[in-house]
Amino acid sequence: MVRSVVQWLSRLLILAGLASGSQNVIAWEAGRMLDAASELGPRAVAAAAQLQGVIEHASTQDAAARLTAVNDFFNRHIEFHTDQEVWGQQDFWASPLQALAKGRGDCEDYAIAKYASLLAAGTPAARLRLVYVRVRRAGSTQAHMVLAYYARPNAEPLILDNLVPGVETASKRPDLTPVFSFNGEGLWQGVGARTAGNPLERLSRWRDVLEKMRAEGFL
Amino acid sequence: MSLMRQIWLLLLGVVLLSLIGSAAVSAVSMRQVLQTQLQLKNSDNALSLALAMSQQHGDESLMELLVAAQFDSGYYQSLLWRKADGKLAFERRVPAVPSVAPAWFVALTPVAIAPGVAQVSDGWRAAGSIEVLSQSAYVHDELWRSTLRSAGLLALVGMLAGVFAMLVLRRIRRPLDNAVQQAQSLVDGNFLTIAESKVPELQRLTQAMNTMVVRMRGMFEAQAAQLEALRVQAQCDGLTGLSHRRQFLAQLESSLAREDGPDEVGMVLLRLRDLQDLNLRLGRPTVDRALVTVANAVNSYPERVLGCFAGRLNGADFALWLPAPGVAQETALALSEALRISLPAFGPHIHVSLGAVEMPRSNRASAWFGAADAALARAEASGNFAVELAAPAVVGLPAQGERVWRQQIGDAIKQRGTRLVQFPVIDRGNQVQHLECPLQMRLEPNGAFEPAQRWLPLAVRCRLTADVDAHVVALALEAIARDGQHRCVNIAPASLLDGGFTARLRDLVFQSPQAARKLGMEVAEPAAINSFDLLYEMGRQLRPLGVKLGIEHAGSGLSQIERLYQAGLDYVKLDASVVQGVAGDAARAAFVRGLVIMLRSLALKVYAEGVTDAMDVQALWDCDVDGITGPWASAQIGSSSGRVNR
Numbered sequence: 001m002v003r004s005v006v007q008w009l010s011r012l013l014i015l016a017g018l019a020s021g022s023q024n025v026i027a028w029e030a031g032r033m034l035d036a037a038s039e040l041g042p043r044a045v046a047a048a049a050q051l052q053g054v055i056e057h058a059s060t061q062d063a064a065a066r067l068t069a070v071n072d073f074f075n076r077h078i079e080f081h082t083d084q085e086v087w088g089q090q091d092f093w094a095s096p097l098q099a100l101a102k103g104r105g106d107c108e109d110y111a112i113a114k115y116a117s118l119l120a121a122g123t124p125a126a127r128l129r130l131v132y133v134r135v136r137r138a139g140s141t142q143a144h145m146v147l148a149y150y151a152r153p154n155a156e157p158l159i160l161d162n163l164v165p166g167v168e169t170a171s172k173r174p175d176l177t178p179v180f181s182f183n184g185e186g187l188w189q190g191v192g193a194r195t196a197g198n199p200l201e202r203l204s205r206w207r208d209v210l211e212k213m214r215a216e217g218f219l
Numbered sequence: 220m221s222l223m224r225q226i227w228l229l230l231l232g233v234v235l236l237s238l239i240g241s242a243a244v245s246a247v248s249m250r251q252v253l254q255t256q257l258q259l260k261n262s263d264n265a266l267s268l269a270l271a272m273s274q275q276h277g278d279e280s281l282m283e284l285l286v287a288a289q290f291d292s293g294y295y296q297s298l299l300w301r302k303a304d305g306k307l308a309f310e311r312r313v314p315a316v317p318s319v320a321p322a323w324f325v326a327l328t329p330v331a332i333a334p335g336v337a338q339v340s341d342g343w344r345a346a347g348s349i350e351v352l353s354q355s356a357y358v359h360d361e362l363w364r365s366t367l368r369s370a371g372l373l374a375l376v377g378m379l380a381g382v383f384a385m386l387v388l389r390r391i392r393r394p395l396d397n398a399v400q401q402a403q404s405l406v407d408g409n410f411l412t413i414a415e416s417k418v419p420e421l422q423r424l425t426q427a428m429n430t431m432v433v434r435m436r437g438m439f440e441a442q443a444a445q446l447e448a449l450r451v452q453a454q455c456d457g458l459t460g461l462s463h464r465r466q467f468l469a470q471l472e473s474s475l476a477r478e479d480g481p482d483e484v485g486m487v488l489l490r491l492r493d494l495q496d497l498n499l500r501l502g503r504p505t506v507d508r509a510l511v512t513v514a515n516a517v518n519s520y521p522e523r524v525l526g527c528f529a530g531r532l533n534g535a536d537f538a539l540w541l542p543a544p545g546v547a548q549e550t551a552l553a554l555s556e557a558l559r560i561s562l563p564a565f566g567p568h569i570h571v572s573l574g575a576v577e578m579p580r581s582n583r584a585s586a587w588f589g590a591a592d593a594a595l596a597r598a599e600a601s602g603n604f605a606v607e608l609a610a611p612a613v614v615g616l617p618a619q620g621e622r623v624w625r626q627q628i629g630d631a632i633k634q635r636g637t638r639l640v641q642f643p644v645i646d647r648g649n650q651v652q653h654l655e656c657p658l659q660m661r662l663e664p665n666g667a668f669e670p671a672q673r674w675l676p677l678a679v680r681c682r683l684t685a686d687v688d689a690h691v692v693a694l695a696l697e698a699i700a701r702d703g704q705h706r707c708v709n710i711a712p713a714s715l716l717d718g719g720f721t722a723r724l725r726d727l728v729f730q731s732p733q734a735a736r737k738l739g740m741e742v743a744e745p746a747a748i749n750s751f752d753l754l755y756e757m758g759r760q761l762r763p764l765g766v767k768l769g770i771e772h773a774g775s776g777l778s779q780i781e782r783l784y785q786a787g788l789d790y791v792k793l794d795a796s797v798v799q800g801v802a803g804d805a806a807r808a809a810f811v812r813g814l815v816i817m818l819r820s821l822a823l824k825v826y827a828e829g830v831t832d833a834m835d836v837q838a839l840w841d842c843d844v845d846g847i848t849g850p851w852a853s854a855q856i857g858s859s860s861g862r863v864n865r
Contacts, residue, residue, distance in 0.1 A: 153302075181340045
């Protein structure tokens with residue numbers, strides 16, 4: 001009887017290990033995305049289906065075409081509105097599917113959605129950065145966020161922005177002044193096995209969004 | 220495994236489990252918290268540093284200065300600045316501070332913390348990344364300290380729980396032990412009731428057992444009452460309640476054969492004169508009442524005096540046996556006076572004649588009756604209410620005085636001028652169950668060995684029976700050690716009254732524990748009736764050592780021993796007066812059978828004494844007694860009765 005108990009326990013442990021380990025290996029997963037979208041409504045489902053098509057197509061293209069495809073998709077599918085109007089909160093970082101479900105979002109929502117989709121399409125994380133910038137428009141300055149793509153580490157980045165329809169190099173965007181940049185690099189490295197539903201993951205907005213991106217199958 | 224030990228082990232196991240479990244759980248959760256905190260510290264500090272470095276417009280020396288400043292003023296193990304192409308631009312590093320926790324503890328609680336990483340930029344240009352790793356030894360320090368603290372607290376709690384549990388268990392244990400002891404004493408034939416305990420389960424148990432004991436007592440009392448009825452039927456005269464002729468004769472024989480008792484005893488014969496004539500004149504009912512009055516007058520002596528017994532020999536004749544020297548004539552005169560006053564109330568011309576006899580006990584019954592009849596004849600010739608004394612044959616005690624006897628007995632014990640005589644007690648298959656061993660003592664140096672009838676009265680008078688009985692027990696233990704046979708010795712009732720007697724016996728028995736298990740001690744029935752508590756106490760001390768305790772010369776007095784069921788006895792030997800004549804008399808046989816059944820139900824063995832007749836033997840086996848002793852038994856065994864053992 002002792003032996004059967006031990007066997008049962010070891011099977012349980014193996015399953016647990018596999019379950020936790022498998023979370024490390026999740027990459028872009030279409031099934032998860034559709035499941036997550038179905039919870040958000042029919043609009044999200046339709047958008048997600050289209051997005052999946054774009055991502056799959058983009059993963060076969062070269063960098064410039066990929067950037068353009070993703071940039072155009074989100075600039076078209078999301079209307080610019082403040083978080084107050086869309087979510088009723090001062091500041092809310094929505095995940096890509098959440099933004100698509102509403103069809104509306106603000107600057108960081110665009111940047112996050114594009115970041116997630118480019119990662120899903122196979123772009124290395126080291127080449128992407130979200131950048132806090134100051135934008136001068138019509139004489140006034142505003143806080144803004146854009147996505148920057150570095151083809152090489154020291155190169156000039158390409159800017160994906162919702163204010164401008166196309167992807168431009170940084171030098172062509174004199175209205176933007178960068179302040180600080182960040183990405184998801186180093187945040188998951190070497191932390192060991194992550195347990196599902198660790199409440200400390202939700203401590204910062206950026207981490208929260210990264211977690212949501214993972215849950216939706218982008219990462 | 221005993222119940223108490225099981226409970227203790229369970230308690231210990233639970234306390235240990237909770238102790239270790241709590242300590243482990245608190246350590247693990249604390250480790251989780253500290254680990255997360257440290258990780259967040261790394262990440263947040265990296266972000267702040269990167270933010271500051273990104274404002275330096277790419278001035279490398281300024282950025283290096285920032286890194287150095289942060290490192291020096293913080294609690295870090297290393298700060299690294301990597302350029303965008305991955306090459307190391309600048310670093311500050313110190314070796315890790317060791318923790319105060321022991322190495323095995325650190326190995327048990329691994330803390331995996333990754334360095335915090337943040338991106339540095341200069342305008343649009345990526346300037347690389349910064350890696351921050353804080354000192355993590357304090358995690359183990361804190362874990363170790365908190366584990367020690369919680370383990371200490373839980374150990375304290377565990378000890379308190381243990382103390383509490385011990386108190387509670389002790390409260391339960393005492394009534395439990397009492398209940399077990401009650402059950403044990405039931406097995407031993409001791410019917411006790413104990414106080415009910417407050418513990419509910421045990422309360423029900425003790426209630427049930429007490430009820431059972433009470434019921435058994437009730438049954439015993441009912442049986443005793445039944446037995447008394449049987450006895451009356453077997454032994455007593457219908458009208459007056461005195462023993463009838465046959466029973467009186469049997470009692471007489473038995474009393475003459477007994478070893479204890481005084482040397483000179485007396486008997487009074489009483490006759491109501493002209494009974495036929497009185498019947499015709501006064502009518503039967505009146506005469507019967509007169510006879511009852513006479514019987515009551517005669518019976519007043521057995522009620523008061525030990526060993527005395529009376530009987531109605533035939534229609535008009537009554538007899539009274541007085542086991543004491545010098546009282547026969549006084550008793551007869553007193554009776555005569557009392558009847559002289561009370562009898563005339565029934566009618567005129569009612570007369571009695573009395574004859575008194577005093578003789579040494581060694582005479583046979585026929586000699587007694589002969590002398591008594593002669594005295595009665597003379598009294599009848601003398602007149603109404605006359606008393607005549609038969610001339611006693613004078614063989615008194617050697618008139619030497621108490622001091623001399625004391626000396627003689629003391630010398631006999633010291634110089635081993637004593638020997639044990641053996642009489643077998645046999646069972647159905649003629650196997651010897653045990654040997655009865657009365658003591659013979661040489662009073663005169665180089666004299667003959669005297670039987671107990673001779674030396675016992677002296678010993679009683681000198682109050683030396685305790686010494687003699689202790690000596691007897693010592694001899695018996697030696698004899699048992701030699702040949703391994705079961706033996707029984709007699710204990711005089713007077714010895715029980717000696718305060719240190721039981722202690723001396725216990726010491727003797729302690730010294731030969733093996734032999735003690737084959738030893739039995741028997742006391743005469745009157746002692747059991749009168750000194751019940753002393754007998755019980757002796758039994759309580761000696762029976763646990765394996766010694767058997769019994770009653771001899773038991774008969775009609777058995778139903779009078781209150782708490783016989785509680786007495787702690789092992790066997791009973793029925794007196795000759797009860798078992799003689801069983802073959803011919805159905806009533807006596809019924810009485811004996813009833814006695815055997817009652818005594819058996821109390822887990823006592825029953826033996827019959829003084830059996831002479833082979834027909835009686837068969838009848839006794841039919842009554843289911845356990846053993847027989849007496850002349851017939853000694854003859855069966857073949858060796859002469861009185862095989863000696865020094």
